[in-house]
Amino acid sequence: MNADIRPIRTPAEQAILASLGTVPEGGDRLADLRRAAARAFEENGLPHRRVEEWKYTDLRSLMREAVPVAGAAAVAEADARARLLRGVEARRIVVANGAVVPELSDLADLESGLTVTTLSAAIAAGDEVLSRLGGIQPGRYDAALALNTALAKDGVVVTVAPGATIERPLHVAHVFAGAHAAASYARSLVVVGEGAAFTYAESFEGPDGLAYQANAATEFVVGDEAHLDVVRLQEDGTGAFHLATMLFAVGRESKVHTFSFSLGAGVARTSLYATLSGENSHVGFNGASLLKNRQHADTTLYVDHQVPGCESRELFKHVLDDSSRGVFQGKIVVRQAAQKTDGRMMSRALVLGDDAEMDNKPELEIFADDVQCGHGATCGAIDDELLFYLRARGIPMKEAQSLLVQAFVGEAVETVEHDGLREALVERAEAWLASRA
Amino acid sequence: MAMLDIDNLHAKIDGEHGKEILKGLSLKVNPGEVHAIMGPNGSGKSTLSYILAGKEDYEVTDGSVTLDGEDLLEMEIDERAAKGVFLAFQYPVEVPGVATMTFLRASLNAQRKKRGEAEISTPDFLRLVKDKAAHLGINQDMLKRGVNVGFSGGEKKRAEILQMAILEPKICVLDETDSGLDIDALKVVSEGVNALRSPDRAMIVITHYQRLLNHIVPDFVHVMNKGRIVRSGGKELALELEANGYAEYQQDAA
Ligand SMILES: Nc1ncnc2c1ncn2[C@@H]1O[C@H](COP(=O)(O)OP(=O)(O)OP(=O)(O)O)[C@@H](O)[C@H]1O
Numbered sequence A: 001m002n003a004d005i006r007p008i009r010t011p012a013e014q015a016i017l018a019s020l021g022t023v024p025e026g027g028d029r030l031a032d033l034r035r036a037a038a039r040a041f042e043e044n045g046l047p048h049r050r051v052e053e054w055k056y057t058d059l060r061s062l063m064r065e066a067v068p069v070a071g072a073a074a075v076a077e078a079d080a081r082a083r084l085l086r087g088v089e090a091r092r093i094v095v096a097n098g099a100v101v102p103e104l105s106d107l108a109d110l111e112s113g114l115t116v117t118t119l120s121a122a123i124a125a126g127d128e129v130l131s132r133l134g135g136i137q138p139g140r141y142d143a144a145l146a147l148n149t150a151l152a153k154d155g156v157v158v159t160v161a162p163g164a165t166i167e168r169p170l171h172v173a174h175v176f177a178g179a180h181a182a183a184s185y186a187r188s189l190v191v192v193g194e195g196a197a198f199t200y201a202e203s204f205e206g207p208d209g210l211a212y213q214a215n216a217a218t219e220f221v222v223g224d225e226a227h228l229d230v231v232r233l234q235e236d237g238t239g240a241f242h243l244a245t246m247l248f249a250v251g252r253e254s255k256v257h258t259f260s261f262s263l264g265a266g267v268a269r270t271s272l273y274a275t276l277s278g279e280n281s282h283v284g285f286n287g288a289s290l291l292k293n294r295q296h297a298d299t300t301l302y303v304d305h306q307v308p309g310c311e312s313r314e315l316f317k318h319v320l321d322d323s324s325r326g327v328f329q330g331k332i333v334v335r336q337a338a339q340k341t342d343g344r345m346m347s348r349a350l351v352l353g354d355d356a357e358m359d360n361k362p363e364l365e366i367f368a369d370d371v372q373c374g375h376g377a378t379c380g381a382i383d384d385e386l387l388f389y390l391r392a393r394g395i396p397m398k399e400a401q402s403l404l405v406q407a408f409v410g411e412a413v414e415t416v417e418h419d420g421l422r423e424a425l426v427e428r429a430e431a432w433l434a435s436r437a
Numbered sequence B: 001m002a003m004l005d006i007d008n009l010h011a012k013i014d015g016e017h018g019k020e021i022l023k024g025l026s027l028k029v030n031p032g033e034v035h036a037i038m039g040p041n042g043s044g045k046s047t048l049s050y051i052l053a054g055k056e057d058y059e060v061t062d063g064s065v066t067l068d069g070e071d072l073l074e075m076e077i078d079e080r081a082a083k084g085v086f087l088a089f090q091y092p093v094e095v096p097g098v099a100t101m102t103f104l105r106a107s108l109n110a111q112r113k114k115r116g117e118a119e120i121s122t123p124d125f126l127r128l129v130k131d132k133a134a135h136l137g138i139n140q141d142m143l144k145r146g147v148n149v150g151f152s153g154g155e156k157k158r159a160e161i162l163q164m165a166i167l168e169p170k171i172c173v174l175d176e177t178d179s180g181l182d183i184d185a186l187k188v189v190s191e192g193v194n195a196l197r198s199p200d201r202a203m204i205v206i207t208h209y210q211r212l213l214n215h216i217v218p219d220f221v222h223v224m225n226k227g228r229i230v231r232s233g234g235k236e237l238a239l240e241l242e243a244n245g246y247a248e249y250q251q252d253a254a
């Protein structure tokens, strides 16, 4: 390495460095985390295609524009813009430009066993739960997460008491409001106690055509024998950068299921890191991306089996119209101790557009000898024989394509357990199909 | 004017060096008639049925096909269906993830819409399917699955006839609907087809076996060989073919 050759900072990097200058001094653990993250960014900057994990999503060249950190959103605008999942019976919290909007959030009458507070309030109160924050580390430099750690001032902090079953999902509605591009950072923490059951949903949206940045990271600490379902719906504006990180620490004999639905943003990167450190857990990390025009969506998974007897399933679907680009990178690591691991990862892409592109990179890294692991990837157009069959029964071309795309995506969406959320996702897929030219 | 008029039809596999399959085929079908087409493997029977339905793998190089005087070959696939063309496939495909009921309803409503008719109401639709399915021995479990998914060969053929009964087409083309059916199923399916015989509906029944024609008695039997109809006659022609095979026609054509 030639240490004294420094890359030229892009305008976007310069703006971020200026924002990082505001990271406060102070002695607590959180301040230490922030400073370490800021330093990591100063050293590494935005990732580019020579950084393996960002090979297909060259953030440095995609994100050129310098934008300031977003200020507070107007409450009325945030309210008007936060439309997603409104029909779902859930406790709703609105996070606008990275800050919880109390006027729009349902923080009262919490079910017994549930606590919900804001990150800023938890910091101000010196809440003990914050000792968990930053506890799950990806084990490698992740620019999106580093920036989030350094710059996020607010978000949602949730705890579910051991043994509690919370029927009603908690829905965190992230929204960007404002007329000028800016960067928002939200950091959330969800701690699910031993034997508890909980459903967490998050949605993202904002104005079209504006190059705003929505950076959100959520850490999930899942106790032994707990059950957690996570549903995320990403419909950020067409010009937006969506940078999301989900981190999971999964205890013994627990069940975790996630579904990540990505329809929005100009460029979206969703990273999911999971550490399976308790035996005999079942995890399912699923998702789908429906892309059109020049949209780019990257899903990168890292599942680390550290202990024996866990089962992991990953199923991701991409539907690529026009000249959109989908990226799936998935890595399952099975440590030497993790005997009897059962891991299966599958990525399937349906290419509708002539200029669309899919990059698949599934990987297995296995150090144990008694395991069952596999991965696969497919990429293809709609089957002409199926299309002909439907059309021969009178179904017009576009409707026939829609039925087949729905069927394709449906296989993944069906894994969502909560009826209301699943139906809402199906409805969003239908709306996407209806909007196709 | 014949309802379906195929005149001197020439067609080849699409593409630069596509082989010619239909070589001057003519056939007139009037309302109420049932025509059987028999002929050796590879003579072009399925190709004819695909071209009528509008499959895009073929190129018509000469001749014409009209339905009620309208140029069928100019129509989109779904438009043909709405005009009353129905092909019961020799090999129906499985469509995973599209529920049979969703598919049936989408088909029926799309056709109605194109004809300027109102969509069918949910109760009427459910009643219609239940009634037709019962006659064909199709159980509710099959209707809940994806289209043809996991159906046995015989079940797929029954499902094709169910679709036909629901869509009530004008011209039904049945491509080897009897293959893969056991003796009892053959009876059930034939009864289903016979129930659809009507003075305004015509049928083209493609088969290799005279046995089917004992159940679905045709008005005409045609022998197809190398892309042409080489002989036509009444239902007794099928018996003759059963006894003698196609040797005589194949020599003629060579
Ligand atoms: N898409 C295609 N590509 C290449 N060859 C084709 C194609 N479709 C049909 N053929 C050829 O055209 C000829 C006629 O086929 P077709 O399926 O129409 O015969 P058939 O009379 O239905 O036969 P069978 O009785 O076996 O069902 C065959 O030689 C077949 O291989």
Ligand SMILES: [Mg+2]
Pocket: B045, B046, B047, B090, B175
């Ligand atoms: Mg055939």
